[in-house]
Amino acid sequence: MPYCRECGAKMIYDRDTRSYVCPGCGLTYTTQDLLIESRKTLGERVEENRRRRKYAEYLDWWTSSKK
Numbered sequence: 001m002p003y004c005r006e007c008g009a010k011m012i013y014d015r016d017t018r019s020y021v022c023p024g025c026g027l028t029y030t031t032q033d034l035l036i037e038s039r040k041t042l043g044e045r046v047e048e049n050r051r052r053r054k055y056a057e058y059l060d061w062w063t064s065s066k067k
Contacts, residue, residue: 002034 002011002020009024020029029037 002029005037 003009004011004022004024004027006027007022007024009022011020011022011027011029013019014021014028017028018030020031020034022028
């Protein structure tokens with residue numbers, strides 16, 4: 001069951017409209033929209049991990065060159 005990107009509530013599938021509806025804020029997503037959002041979120045996480053790793057490597061280099 002997917003979660004709402006806005007408020008974090010569990011989304012409910014509505015068979016009539018063939019979309020997921022958030023009971024908390026009323027946001028609606030189709031299955032395709034959810035797929036696009038999850039790929040986007042995954043890409044953001046990968047980018048954030050890359051930045052953190054780069055920062056950690058730079059910090060290791062900086063502290064090792066000061067000895």
